[in-house]
Amino acid sequence: MPISMNKKQEIIQQLLASKTKAYQAEVKLLLKQKPSEAAEVKNHGKELSKRIDNLIAETMSNWLGNADKLISDVKLINKNVQRSIKDINNNVNVAGNVVKLVGFIDDVVEIVDGIT
Amino acid sequence: MYLNTGIRNIVLVVAFSLVAGCTTIDTKPFEQFNSSLTELNKGATSSLDVTIPLAEGRYRKEVENELKQGSDELLQELYILAEGENPFFISKPPVFLKAKKFKLGISKTNLVWLDYSKLLLQLSSKELVDDEKFSKLSEELNKNAFDAVQSLKDDPSDTSAKNTALFSELAIAMAKEYIRTKQKEKLMESLTNNQDSISAYVVHMQSAIVTMAQSSTQEHSEKQQNLTRDLVGLVGSNENGKNDSKIQKIIGDMIDIKTTHTDQMGSLQALHIVYGKIPSAHEALATRLGKSDSSIAAINDLLEKGIQLHSSYEAKAKVNKAELVQAKADAASSEATTAEITYQQAKLKYTQAQFEYTLAQNALDADPDNEIKIKDAEDKKKISEELKLEADGLKEYSEALRAAATAVQESANEVKNSIINN
DSSP states (O other): OOOOOOHHHHHHHHHHHHHHHHHHHHHHHHHTTOHHHHHHHHHHHHHHHHHHHHHHHHHHSOOOOOHHHHHHHHHHHHHHHHHHHHHHHTTSSHHHHHHHHHHHHHHHHHHHHHHO | OHHHHHHHHHHHHHHHHHHHHGGGOOOHHHHHHHHHHHHHHHHHHHHTSSHHHHHHHHHHHHHHHHHHTTOOTTGGGGOOOOOSSOTTOOOOOOHHHHHHHHHHHHHHHHHHHHHHHHHHHHHHSSSOOOHHHHHHHHHHHHHHHHHHHHHHOSOOSHHHHHHTOSSOHHHHHHHHHHHHHOOHHHHHHHHHHTHHHHHHHHHHHHHHHHHHHHHHHHHHHHHHHHHHHHHHHHHHTOGGGTTHHHHHHHHHHHHHHHHHHHHHHHHHHHHHHHHHHHHHHHHHHHHHHHOTTSOOHHHHHHHHHHHHHHHHHHHHHHHHHHHHHHHHHHHHHHHHHHHHHHHHHHHHHHHHHHHHHHHHHHHHHHSTTOHHHHHHHHHHHHHHHHHHHHHHHHHHHHHHHHHHHHHHHHHHHHHHHHHHHO
């Protein structure tokens, strides 16, 4: 049975997916001996995590936003994040994909900032 | 307050209505409904306890890290700030404080359900309660309902409270009709008309559980990621296996985090499912009022799931507790073993130095006026004495750790035995 979530919870769920993917990427970069790239992904992931904290706190109060478009935007970004992680894992243009990944995380942060 | 006065009136109206016709009511379904919600409340309270300490721990650490980097952004959430216009202003608190309040709201809302089912049970009983007791029950229900709404939302307005009311206006009207006519069917219709409010209340509760689950995932993933970073760092600098025990400790901690998260998700999901069964059970109560042989399977189902939720959490808590104490004992033992190995290595070094000193002293005895040999023997004696001091210190330290580890293991055994015996 699908779990029913309200719009704000759907967004938080997508953001959690973005964040945990970013954290996976960070570990993969660390294991590939790319500490500066990993640190960059870490810092951007931490920013995303802060936004999630804020949204959860606001959800615990009352928070409303224009959600549908945001959810589909973040879903799309998550797909791109997954693609970049796959490429990094397969050693395909690691440097370029780290730049892309960081850009995707920033996009999510920007979306969240736009609604809070 | 609309909710307070509104619900009080409704409860009293429904209460007196039920008193008038309850002598022919089968109380068993009401008893089971009440038992179900009692079990649900026990399970719910227990399953919400894990996340908040994690969130507080993370907040404390992050405040410190930020301050070291010259930022007070997170610390500001602890500042007491005043606002020009509002004497009751409270500035934005840290997430974990908000979560504490939220959890309190869920617990209070569970109590509202309990109050509601107790009230129905009282009303269905052959031994009728008096007006005074009804008034008291209804007041408690009102108070808990309003408090719960206040705790779950920061919006103190009447609109917010009205939207989460347990009794609908239509149900009130039908209850009034029941009072006037004294027909049991009217009471049944009243409960049926209240069905939508019950369902809406359940949606509200399920939503709160989803937020708790998301908060749990956020906290557990943060904790896990910090451990992963430490782990990768230690593995990368593990020359000659010097970090082996720390690496294993972190992997153990990660296993604990994964287990805790898995258990909590299981409990929260079960709670979500149990809440979802309340509307059908409530509907079965109303149907039973109208038809004495109608099925109460939905109520039995709710009761069964409520008991499962509670007993499953209790079982997990026991296993977790046993694993936790044993893990602590293992960690203490591992630390003592590491210290003992370090002591043995120091002792070996001392023995070698002592041997070299003996050789130097023998050489000096054979040639007592040789300045070089005098210096060499003195140096080696000094080194040997220093290493002996170091080895003695390490011996004392490792013995203390071993004694502590033995005590922790004994205490773990006691805890595990008490769990088995209970």
